[in-house]
Amino acid sequence: MTAPAVLRRSEAVVFLVIVAAMLAIGAINPAFWQLGNLFSLLRSNVITGIMALGVLTVMISGGIDVSFPAFAMTAMYLTLRWMLAGGHGGVAVPFAMATAIGIALGALNAFFVHSVRMIPLIVTLGTAALARGFLLGVVGTSNINIDRMPPQLIGFAGTELLATTGPGGAHIGLTAMLPIYLGLALAVHLLLRHTMLGRAVFALGGDREAARRAGFDLARTTYFVYGLAGGLAGFAGLLHVSMIWLANPHDLAGMELDVIAAVVLGGASIFGGRGSVVGTMLGVFMLVMVNNSLIIMHISTTWQRVVVGVIIIAATALTALRDRRRAG
Amino acid sequence: MSGTFDLRRLLRRDSSVLQLLLLTAAIFAAMSALNPEKFLRAYNFQSLTFLAPELGLLAVAMMLAMLTGGIDLSVIGIANLSGILAGLFFHAVGAPRGPALMHLPLLPVAAGIAIALAAGALAGALNGLLIARLRITPILATIGTGQVYVGLALVLTGGPAIVGFPALWDAIGNATLFGIALPLLLFLLVGAGVATALSRTALGVELFLIGTSAKAAAFAGIRLGRAIFLSYVATGVLASLAGILLSARTNAAKSDYGTSYLLQAVLIAVLGGTNPAGGQATVIGVAIALAALMLLSSGFQLMRFSNFLVDFIWGAFLLIVIAINALRNRAR
Numbered sequence: 001m002t003a004p005a006v007l008r009r010s011e012a013v014v015f016l017v018i019v020a021a022m023l024a025i026g027a028i029n030p031a032f033w034q035l036g037n038l039f040s041l042l043r044s045n046v047i048t049g050i051m052a053l054g055v056l057t058v059m060i061s062g063g064i065d066v067s068f069p070a071f072a073m074t075a076m077y078l079t080l081r082w083m084l085a086g087g088h089g090g091v092a093v094p095f096a097m098a099t100a101i102g103i104a105l106g107a108l109n110a111f112f113v114h115s116v117r118m119i120p121l122i123v124t125l126g127t128a129a130l131a132r133g134f135l136l137g138v139v140g141t142s143n144i145n146i147d148r149m150p151p152q153l154i155g156f157a158g159t160e161l162l163a164t165t166g167p168g169g170a171h172i173g174l175t176a177m178l179p180i181y182l183g184l185a186l187a188v189h190l191l192l193r194h195t196m197l198g199r200a201v202f203a204l205g206g207d208r209e210a211a212r213r214a215g216f217d218l219a220r221t222t223y224f225v226y227g228l229a230g231g232l233a234g235f236a237g238l239l240h241v242s243m244i245w246l247a248n249p250h251d252l253a254g255m256e257l258d259v260i261a262a263v264v265l266g267g268a269s270i271f272g273g274r275g276s277v278v279g280t281m282l283g284v285f286m287l288v289m290v291n292n293s294l295i296i297m298h299i300s301t302t303w304q305r306v307v308v309g310v311i312i313i314a315a316t317a318l319t320a321l322r323d324r325r326r327a328g
Numbered sequence: 329m330s331g332t333f334d335l336r337r338l339l340r341r342d343s344s345v346l347q348l349l350l351l352t353a354a355i356f357a358a359m360s361a362l363n364p365e366k367f368l369r370a371y372n373f374q375s376l377t378f379l380a381p382e383l384g385l386l387a388v389a390m391m392l393a394m395l396t397g398g399i400d401l402s403v404i405g406i407a408n409l410s411g412i413l414a415g416l417f418f419h420a421v422g423a424p425r426g427p428a429l430m431h432l433p434l435l436p437v438a439a440g441i442a443i444a445l446a447a448g449a450l451a452g453a454l455n456g457l458l459i460a461r462l463r464i465t466p467i468l469a470t471i472g473t474g475q476v477y478v479g480l481a482l483v484l485t486g487g488p489a490i491v492g493f494p495a496l497w498d499a500i501g502n503a504t505l506f507g508i509a510l511p512l513l514l515f516l517l518v519g520a521g522v523a524t525a526l527s528r529t530a531l532g533v534e535l536f537l538i539g540t541s542a543k544a545a546a547f548a549g550i551r552l553g554r555a556i557f558l559s560y561v562a563t564g565v566l567a568s569l570a571g572i573l574l575s576a577r578t579n580a581a582k583s584d585y586g587t588s589y590l591l592q593a594v595l596i597a598v599l600g601g602t603n604p605a606g607g608q609a610t611v612i613g614v615a616i617a618l619a620a621l622m623l624l625s626s627g628f629q630l631m632r633f634s635n636f637l638v639d640f641i642w643g644a645f646l647l648i649v650i651a652i653n654a655l656r657n658r659a660r
Contacts, residue, residue: 064467112647112650112651116650116651116654117654118650118654119604119605121399121467122594122598122604122646122650123647123650125590125591125594125646126591126595126643126644126646126647126650127643127647128591128643129591129639129640129642129643129646130640130643130644130647131643132636132639132640133636133637133638133639133640133641133642133643134640135636136634136636136639137633137634137635137636137637137638137639137640138637138640141636257471257474257475260468260471261471261472264468270465270467270468271465300483302479302482302483302486302487303479303483304479305475305476305478305479305482306475306476306479306480306482306483307479308475308479309472309473309474309475309476309477309478309479310472310476312468312471312472312475313458313464313469313472313473313476316458316464316465316468316469316472317458317462317464320462320463320464320465321462324463
């Protein structure tokens with residue numbers, strides 16, 4: 001049982017890389033350390049981070065999910081259209097509804113992965129096309145702009161923990177969505193590490209047959225992991241549009257790659273059985289920081305994809321080497 | 329492991345080809361019944377023979393990657409990058425526009441083709457290196473390289489499309505030979521080549537063995553790394569060929585062209601009898617699946633379904649097909 005020690009080490013590596021990168025970015029442009037920039041960096045972690053928690057759980061169970069951005073947009077857009085059509089307000093009910101739609105869509109993934117026994121990548125590619133196609137082909141393609149966005153949602157997502165005034169008189173605030181992300185992360189961490197369900201997720205990803213013989217309910221576990229990923233995506237989708245005041249059903253396309261990259265960067269193994277919430281949060285922070293800091297470093301944003309791609313390759317190469325060392 | 333075009337032998341050996349043919353016939357009949365005037369027009373089928381080959385090449389590329397239990401999610405990036413590199417080359421040696429570009433002679437156009445194919449081979453080699461040598465899972469390796477290829481395409485173009493290719497280049501995607509679309513002839517030629525290579529060469533047989541059981545293949549003395557590396561190089565070259573057809577047909581190249589092709593290539597490969605876990609694939613199956621799905625989507629487009637709805641139908645079709653396959657395997 002050397003796994004925990006190694007895990008701690010790979011998280012420590014990511015942490016050290018982050019510190020080094022922060023020092024480097026700060027050296028290139030000291031504006032990086034301004035409070036406003038740091039707050040906006042933390043704010044950018046929220047949506048990617050919440051979605052990454054679901055993807056992490058799927059990956060620990062030995063699966064992969066590329067459908068969650070499509071699910072997030074479907075849940076968000078259906079919820080908003082329902083609110084606008086019926087004049088419904090509130091905050092808790094819409095978020096519960098978006099989460100529920102996400103869970104239902106996640107259950108569809110679980111059905112194909114568990115009952116049909118199809119490779120998760122191909123299943124989720126299919127359900128992603130299904131959800132996006134339904135959303136854009138049946139529900140609608142038009143944006144919901146700020147003038148029509150429900151004011152309670154904007155008010156809720158605009159809540160701030162603390163606020164101050166910057167040097168130029170600009171308003172600087174730390175979003176209160178951060179504790180929501182941290183709370184969800186803590187919940188997923190406790191669930192994975194301290195409940196039988198969490199143990200089943202690790203067992204399923206470690207060795208499916210062994211998990212079955214040990215008496216774990218594989219169907220329930222599979223539905224749980226894909227349902228969790230879908231539910232978190234639905235929640236994050238509505239939160240995302242509430243934070244940017246614009247609901248575009250085309251939004252978040254391609255985000256699955258960033259999130260998977262962040263989870264792998266955080267030390268999770270695509271073969272399952274390994275991964276941690278802390279590692280994933282560090283991976284998300286690393287990726288978001290690089291994406292946000294390209295402009296600060298005077299690098300053209302067209303390079304963003306190349307940089308993300310190189311990070312994915314480097315991180316996966318390192319984990320592959322680590323896995324091989326352990327196997328050999 | 330069928331590569332020859334002897335139909336009787338093929339049908340006897342693989343009943344799934346027969347089922348695919350029946351499915352294609354059923355789709356054809358249903359679409360003809362739904363759009364009696366428009367669907368059966370010669371023009372409709374003619375335009376499909378120009379449109380389908382680029383997707384068919386991507387599906388064959390995907391099939392090759394799946395043959396060893398892998399997948400290549402970077403094929404679209406490779407295709408676009410290849411077209412863009414050739415386009416930039418033409419703009420550099422000819423002119424950004426005008427007759428100097430239009431009437432570029434054969435030699436520079438051939439050089440452009442070589443550049444595009446070399447880019448595909450190089451990109452495929454990088455994939456192969458990461459997968460075969462560093463043993464990165466194909467999904468993650470090609471997600472990463474796909475980002476890099478799309479990213480490089482973005483950096484090279486700055487975002488907007490490269491518009492304007494030489495007339496000779498455009499002919500690859502738009503001309504006819506003996507009354508048959510050149511892209512279709514190209515696809516048939518390449519498909520037959522891949523099928524022959526898979527059934528008649530040592531490398532082809534090795535790939536099937538690796539896909540069936542990598543461990544047994546290793547014990548049989550097959551150099552896994554080399555075979556897998558070469559299969560990804562071939563996948564890259566096929567993807568760049570698709571990129572040549574795409575840019576030739578549309579007279580433009582862009583970093584985000586054909587993004588919906590990725591799902592469609594996977595779907596066609598799986599529907600064509602390719603086992604994503606490896607060891608099972610036929611070019612003829614992929615070709616029939618391509619025909620079936622092109623008929624399906626053209627039929628729906630004629631009924632004025634939006635492209636988004638067609639995407640929905642592709643997704644639904646993929647899920648239904650894998651569910652039926654699973655039920656059939658269970659019954660066996």
